[in-house]
Amino acid sequence: MPITFRKSFRILPGVRLNINKRSWSVTSGGSKGPRHTTSSTGRRTTSMDLPGPFGWRRTTKKAKRR
Template sequence: MPITFRKSFRVLPGVRLNINRLSWSITLGAGPGPRHTISSTGRRTTSMDLPGPFGFRTTRRRNRDQ
């Protein structure tokens, strides 16, 4: 069983700093609206909770060819 590490800190209202074993990220947004997450690895995620057990998430990755 692998050991994992994840810690999240509230920096300001609606802003969180997330740290894990391989990278860090900043999440913007709180409440019922969308949340935007930007990772140190180049991943950008937008997510939103929908009514009931549903949710929406889209992820883009940085193009490393540039």
């Protein structure tokens, strides 16, 4: 089993700073309603828990420069 590193800090009510081995991200929003995550790698994710075993997620990536 690989060794992983992940740590999450609550910096404000409804805002978390997530740190892992290769990047960091900031997540805002609560459990009731959409959550918005922005990563240092340029990925943006919006997700939301729906009733029952359902969930919704939309991810966009920053375009690479040439």
